[in-house]
Each structure stands twice: as structure tokens, then as C-alpha cells.
Amino acid sequence: MNRIDRLTGTILLLQNHRGLSAAAIARHWEISERSVYRDLAALGEAGVPIHFCEERQGYVLMADYHLPPIQFTDQEAAALSVGGVVARNMADESLKAPLRSALTKMRSVLPAASLDYLKGLEASVGVWKTAAAAPGHAHRFMPVQDAVLRRRCIDLCYDTGGQGRLRRRTVEPLGLLFYAEHWHLIAYCRWRRDFRDFRLDRVRELEVLEGGFDGHVDFNIDDFLASVIADCELTPVTLTLPRTAVDRFQRELFGTPTQQTDLPDGRCRLSILAHAEDWLVDWLLSFGPELRVEAPQSLRRKLGESARQIAEQHLGKPLT
Known part of the structure; x- marks a missing residue:
């Protein structure tokens, strides 16, 4: 980045923050603080009204100063x-x-x-959309995001497990997380008196309330996710599958570390820590007979029983 672009970027930084120290600006641009002071002096000489605010312990722009219309490069656009x-x-x-x-x-x-x-x-350039929003339930993200930022409570009617069991509850929205091809609201549920994960496509009714909420000031979505994974009871699972299926396996297995060993026959042995064995059964069946679970035995039995039930249903007779 040349210096002109950095000077313009520094103005944008100051416009978007209520006070930045020279050290913070230096970290952003990965330059020395001495270079930052030279940049600030150059901006001052060019008529940009920057001053040091003792109250905020950082450099600020005068409130009425704005850059002229921004020009985008082809790459930025x-x-x-x-x-x-x-x-x-x-x-x-x-x-x-x-x-x-x-x-x-x-x-x-x-x-x-x-x-x-x-x-x-x-x-x-195109993106293949893998899942359509449920009719009538496609206007959730922006109202929820606004409630998160403004710390406003939400009254929602939620379809628990997607099974038609509707429950109304008031929650304190704390963050939004995208995983498993859906947006999820992470919130403190006043009914459960605990943190809960709500899939937005399962919210049937939603109202942002006038009342706000206190607390949870240190909530961070990444820290929350790490704590959830750490608190789960994990089961070691070892399995083998064709090398061509490894990419899909690792892409769809959310939040679970995987150890991979390539085998001479073109297959791979994967060792994972599973969060929910019952959910894992249905998902593993989707890989077909090429996937083989080596351990634990409890998962092997559940897979075998589910496969037997599917076979009997489609063959129309019990397997002997």
C-alpha cells in the first residue's frame, strides 16, 4: 500500500472510531508509531482537522468533517x-x-x-443456493441483528426441533451465527434461564420489544462457541471412507477437529470427536455403504439397526 492510500485509510479509520491511539493505528497498518505521527502531521498540514482527545485517549476527527465521495478501484468494486x-x-x-x-x-x-x-x-460468477427460506419466514435477519446491536428483547414463537411444537418465549439476543447452512440466533432465554441457540428459519413469529436488557456485556460470539464445544461430552469415533468423500465429510461436520490418515487402498481413516451420536447416525447413513465405522461399538450398532430398518421398509419383509 502506498502512503496516499494509507493516509486516506487513516481518515476512514478515524471516521469510524471515536478515538484511536497512535499504537492502535500502527497495529492496523503494521507500521511504527513514528510513522503514524508523521502521517498525522501530514494530514494536519493538508487541512484535515485531527486532534488528540484526552477524554478518549486517542486521536479524533472533528465531528463535521467528511471525506469527499469515495472512489473505488476495480478490485474493490x-x-x-x-x-x-x-x-x-x-x-x-x-x-x-x-x-x-x-x-x-x-x-x-x-x-x-x-x-x-x-x-x-x-x-x-454464481452461487448455487442449497436451501430455500421457508415461505413467510424470510424476513428475520435484519430485525434480529438490529435487536442484537440495540440490546432490545425479542418475543418469538419458536418451532422446537422443526417438529411443529410451538413455544412462545422472550429472549435477550446476543449474536448471530451461520453454520450448518442456516443462521442461528444465540440468545439468553428468560424462560429457560440459560443461553439457547434458535434457528432463524424455525422462528414462526417475531416481535422486537421496546424494553431493553442489561448484562452480558462481555459476551463474544467466538468465545461462546468455543465454550459450547468445550462443554460438550465428546465421543471418539474412528471410521474409513473413500478419499473422494473426505472433502464433503469435513465440510459438513461442524466444529469438530478431524485427524486424517491416508490408506494404501485409496481410502482414508478419520478420527473425530462427535458431539451427538444420535444425530451422527442419520448423517453417516447419507454416505452410503462405502463408509465404515470402526469404533465405538455403540455407534456401529445404531448404524446397523437404522440400516436394517430402512432395508426392511423398502424390501417389504424382515431381514433374517
């Missing part, structure tokens, strides 16, 4: 455009409208050559 393609297919309807608006604003400041570049890019 392409990155945002591709991100938009991905987000349109992973987000619900509540996110799509503001996303379209933001991308339209970006395109409005691009020169004609850059617009032609983006049209070619968008024609050559």
Missing part, C-alpha cells in the same frame, strides 16, 4: 460485488433490499469502464 452475490444467496429477504441499495450507490460513483468490468464479472 469487484470484491464488494462478489460479496453481494454470495450474500444474496445466503441472506434472507430483510437483508437483500439494503444490500441492493448499497451496491447501487457504489455503482453510481463508478466510471463507465468499471461498470462494464462489473457486468462481465457478475455474468461469470
Whole structure:
């Protein structure tokens, strides 16, 4: 990055923070604090109103100062455009409208050559959407995200386990997490008096309440996820499967470390720590007869029993 881009980026940093120390700016750009002081002096000489705020112990911009309209490079515009393609297919309807608006604003400041570049890019990039949102339940993300940031309680009607068992509860929303091809709300449930994980596509009704909530000020979504994994009772599982199936296996097995050993016959032996053995049975069956569980015996028995029931159902007679 050249110095002009860094100076412009420093202004953007200060616009988006209420006070940054020279050390914080240096860490962001991976430069020395002495270089930061030189940059701040250069910006001051150019008329950018930056001053040190004792109360915030950092450098701030005057509140009424704004950069002129931002110009995007082709690479920056392409990155945002591709991100938009991905987000349109992973987000619900509540996110799509503001996303379209933001991308339209970006395109409005691009020169004609850059617009032609983006049209070619968008024609050559696609995302296969693997799961459609449930009808009538596709406007959840933005209201929930807003409630998380504003610390507003949510009253929701939730389909527990996706089995039609509806329960109404009030929760304190703390974060959003995308895994297993769905968005999940992590919240403190006042009914259960504990943290809970709610799949957004299973929320049937949702109302953001006027009342806010206190507490959970140190909540961090990554720390929460790590603690959940650490608290789970894990079962060691060893299995073998064709090397061609390893990529799918590792991609779909959320949050579980995998040890892999390549075998001479073109198969792989995988050792994992499983969180829920019952769920694992149904998922492992989807790999077909090429997957073989070596241990534990309890999982082998459950797989065998499930496979037997499936076979009897389709053959129309008991297996002997």
C-alpha cells in the first residue's frame, strides 16, 4: 500500500472510531508509531482537522468533517460485488433490499469502464443456493441483528426441533451465527434461564420489544462457541471412507477437529470427536455403504439397526 492510500485509510479509520491511539493505528497498518505521527502531521498540514482527545485517549476527527465521495478501484468494486452475490444467496429477504441499495450507490460513483468490468464479472460468477427460506419466514435477519446491536428483547414463537411444537418465549439476543447452512440466533432465554441457540428459519413469529436488557456485556460470539464445544461430552469415533468423500465429510461436520490418515487402498481413516451420536447416525447413513465405522461399538450398532430398518421398509419383509 502506498502512503496516499494509507493516509486516506487513516481518515476512514478515524471516521469510524471515536478515538484511536497512535499504537492502535500502527497495529492496523503494521507500521511504527513514528510513522503514524508523521502521517498525522501530514494530514494536519493538508487541512484535515485531527486532534488528540484526552477524554478518549486517542486521536479524533472533528465531528463535521467528511471525506469527499469515495472512489473505488476495480478490485474493490469487484470484491464488494462478489460479496453481494454470495450474500444474496445466503441472506434472507430483510437483508437483500439494503444490500441492493448499497451496491447501487457504489455503482453510481463508478466510471463507465468499471461498470462494464462489473457486468462481465457478475455474468461469470454464481452461487448455487442449497436451501430455500421457508415461505413467510424470510424476513428475520435484519430485525434480529438490529435487536442484537440495540440490546432490545425479542418475543418469538419458536418451532422446537422443526417438529411443529410451538413455544412462545422472550429472549435477550446476543449474536448471530451461520453454520450448518442456516443462521442461528444465540440468545439468553428468560424462560429457560440459560443461553439457547434458535434457528432463524424455525422462528414462526417475531416481535422486537421496546424494553431493553442489561448484562452480558462481555459476551463474544467466538468465545461462546468455543465454550459450547468445550462443554460438550465428546465421543471418539474412528471410521474409513473413500478419499473422494473426505472433502464433503469435513465440510459438513461442524466444529469438530478431524485427524486424517491416508490408506494404501485409496481410502482414508478419520478420527473425530462427535458431539451427538444420535444425530451422527442419520448423517453417516447419507454416505452410503462405502463408509465404515470402526469404533465405538455403540455407534456401529445404531448404524446397523437404522440400516436394517430402512432395508426392511423398502424390501417389504424382515431381514433374517
